[in-house]
Amino acid sequence: xxxxxxxSPSQVLRLPAYSPPPQESLWRxxxxxxxxxxxxxxxxxxxxxxxxxxxxxxxKNLELFYDTGFAYALLALVSQVAIxxxxxxxxxxxxxxxxxxxxxxxxxxxxxxxIQSGLGILLLISLAAAGLISRxxxxxxxxxxxxxxxxxEHSYAVLTVDADITQYFQVGLLSIAYFAVAWLAxxxxxxxxxxxxxxTQRGVELASMAEANRLVIQGLPDGVLVVDxxxxxxxxxxxxxxxxxxxxxxxxEATLERCAPALARLFTAWRQDQKRPPEGVRLPAxxxxxxxxxxxxxxxxxxxxxxFLEDMQRVQAQAQQIKLAALGRLTANIAHEIRNPLSAIxxxxxxxxxxxxxxxxxxxxxxxxxxxxxINSIVQDVMQLNRRDRAQADTxxxxxxxxxxxxxxxxxxxxxxxxLRVDVAPGCEITFDQGHFYQILWNLCSNALRYCSKGPxxxxxxxxxxxxxxxxxxxxxDGPGVPQSVEQQLYEPFFTTEASGTGLGLYIARELxxxxxxxxxxVRQGQGGACFRIVCGGVGEx
Numbered sequence: 001x002x003x004x005x006x007x008s009p010s011q012v013l014r015l016p017a018y019s020p021p022p023q024e025s026l027w028r029x030x031x032x033x034x035x036x037x038x039x040x041x042x043x044x045x046x047x048x049x050x051x052x053x054x055x056x057x058x059x060k061n062l063e064l065f066y067d068t069g070f071a072y073a074l075l076a077l078v079s080q081v082a083i084x085x086x087x088x089x090x091x092x093x094x095x096x097x098x099x100x101x102x103x104x105x106x107x108x109x110x111x112x113x114x115i116q117s118g119l120g121i122l123l124l125i126s127l128a129a130a131g132l133i134s135r136x137x138x139x140x141x142x143x144x145x146x147x148x149x150x151x152x153e154h155s156y157a158v159l160t161v162d163a164d165i166t167q168y169f170q171v172g173l174l175s176i177a178y179f180a181v182a183w184l185a186x187x188x189x190x191x192x193x194x195x196x197x198x199x200t201q202r203g204v205e206l207a208s209m210a211e212a213n214r215l216v217i218q219g220l221p222d223g224v225l226v227v228d229x230x231x232x233x234x235x236x237x238x239x240x241x242x243x244x245x246x247x248x249x250x251x252x253e254a255t256l257e258r259c260a261p262a263l264a265r266l267f268t269a270w271r272q273d274q275k276r277p278p279e280g281v282r283l284p285a286x287x288x289x290x291x292x293x294x295x296x297x298x299x300x301x302x303x304x305x306x307x308f309l310e311d312m313q314r315v316q317a318q319a320q321q322i323k324l325a326a327l328g329r330l331t332a333n334i335a336h337e338i339r340n341p342l343s344a345i346x347x348x349x350x351x352x353x354x355x356x357x358x359x360x361x362x363x364x365x366x367x368x369x370x371x372x373x374x375i376n377s378i379v380q381d382v383m384q385l386n387r388r389d390r391a392q393a394d395t396x397x398x399x400x401x402x403x404x405x406x407x408x409x410x411x412x413x414x415x416x417x418x419x420l421r422v423d424v425a426p427g428c429e430i431t432f433d434q435g436h437f438y439q440i441l442w443n444l445c446s447n448a449l450r451y452c453s454k455g456p457x458x459x460x461x462x463x464x465x466x467x468x469x470x471x472x473x474x475x476x477x478d479g480p481g482v483p484q485s486v487e488q489q490l491y492e493p494f495f496t497t498e499a500s501g502t503g504l505g506l507y508i509a510r511e512l513x514x515x516x517x518x519x520x521x522x523v524r525q526g527q528g529g530a531c532f533r534i535v536c537g538g539v540g541e542x
Contacts, residue, residue, distance in 0.1 A: 026090055026133065027083060033129045034079045034097060040122070041073025044108070065111040072104040094134055098142050101126040106149040114157045115170050120150055124181050131185025132192070139189075143182035147175035223290070223309030226297070229271075231256040231264055234304070243309050245285030260285075263292060267305065270294045280312065288313060289488075316492075338375060346372050393516070396437060398428040398463045398473070405441055406461060413449050416456075420445065423462040430471050430536050436512040440520070443505045444475040444532050451479030451530070466535075474523070476531040482522065490522055 045066070079097055082088070101123060109119045123146045131139035154171045157163035217224050223240030227233055233254045241248060246259040256264035262281045270276055278293040291310040297303070349368040406422045430437075445459065452458035460476045482490065491510050506520075513520040518536035525531050 027086065029133045030090065030094060030097075031080075031083050033133060034076060034083060036125070036129070037097065037101065038073065038076040038080060041069060041076045044069030045073050061111040065108060068104055068107045068111065072100065072108075075100050075104075091134075094130060095138075098126055098130045099145070102142070102146045102149045106153040109150070110153045110157055114163050115150070115154055115167050115174065120174050123150075124177060127178055127182050128185045131182055132189050134189075139182040139186050140179070143175075143178040146178045150174060221314060222311060223307075225256075225307040225309070226304065227256060227267065227307060228304035231267055233259070239311075240309060243286060243288050243290055243311060244283060263307070263309075266292050267294065267307070270305070278310075316488075342372050342375055392433050392435075393431045394434045396430050396432055396434065398430065398471070399424045399426070401437075402461060402463060405438065406445075409442060409445050409449070413446060415449055415454060418456040419449065419452070419454055420459045420461060421457040423460070425462075425464040428463040428465060428471050432516050432518070432536065433512075436516055440509045440512055440534065441473075441475070443509045447505065448475050448477035448479070448530070452477040453479070471536055473534040473536070474531055475533075476525065476529060478529045481525060481528055481530045484524075487522060487524075491520075 079093065079100075082093055105119055105122050105126075109115065109117055112119055127139065127142055127146060130142050150171050151168075154163060154167060158165055217237050220237060221239055223243045224235075224237045225233055225240050226235035233248065233256065236248055244259050246254070248254050248259075256267055260283055262283070266279060266281060274294070274296060278291050280289060280291050282289050289312040291312055293308040293310065295306040295308070297306055345368060349365055349372070402422050402424055406420045407417060410417045410420050441461075445461065448459040455478075458478050460474070462476075463471060463473045466472055491506050510520045513534060513536075516536065518534055521533050521535070523531040523533050
């Protein structure tokens, strides 16, 4: 799953409250607004000659127009430096820039002949930009200031240069335009803020969902692969690497054909018929049995699939845990109910044997004692399913232990000694609990003797060392073998093909092997018969 530095899901899914736009974004907007002002001021200075002719500026106002334009460009340049320094604050700089625009445009309009010059329209751009940048009602204050400035400019022109008094109507219309643009900019800014807030919330939600999905997928015990139409693996989780036994980080473009050819064939068949049910497949690299399930992924420019690899070994283990939970309660009750009458039987048999008895009665007493011991042994075996005793590791030399064991079991099972053949390779020593070891062998060999042909060498008990210096102990017989249809159920509790069996023998044997660090597995024989193999470490590897 995620590493230790990953945030918890509760932290990931908590949506932060909306915060106003970052100051850096506001300063960037002011920078571009002031850049427009700087270009406008430079244009007024450098195009002074052509502007004076186009606007019919009188000779006495030429100097005022030029000086105002130069001052405007200079103030815009100073504002550019102030924006870089971030001093004074944002609100103060915005107010100074708009105030400068209002004052300079009013003077330029007066110098160029008043309202008829049309320079007052320049303030519409400044008001619109100020409204979008400030995102507040101060834009209406700027509109009011611009309207007052233009009214004062025209009133001064009427008093000093005999301007047409009827042009107040045009000044009024321009003032209405100022308020309209300011209100429109304010409304657009309000919608922009709402849209930005919604976009921020949606972005946080999408990021949270993406992170939550990543955490869920990374933590899934089942493998997850995202493959495209060509079978190229685009995404994967750690469980997929574990099940496939394939390190995606060490390869460039990983494909299903490269990491699991069996899955590639299933993917090809699924693309032809997407209604196919999930199928089981054994992965050769890890020998894991998985159930592959495909889900189509339909997105723009992507038509692949989502592949789930369900570990059947884990599913079977969970099912067994459920069985064992009920079995544990049952075995505890069985042990309690059986041991009480056993004690009474044993006590009565001892009293009965103490009296003078005829030979027949002594035989009955022996039967009672033998069967009580047998029942008590059965109870001990069943109790191992409820609690596994700690293994007491002993060093066992198989060249000594196996021949002795073979003679004992042949005598107990009433078969000829040559039916069980024992072969031990030199130097085979293991670390194993002695009681567990003999119980496992007794179970395996008794099963083999039951199904073999009873001829010489029908059961072969052999010990050898593998190339990895591990000791392998095999019990093979020449019987009919295990049907392939039931191989997956061999180690399930209560599963048996014998009417008189309990179905606990192989399960107990495997549990005891695992308690001693060994592995019990069934090996299919090519020429028939059954073979069970115990793989365990040598001395010191327990």
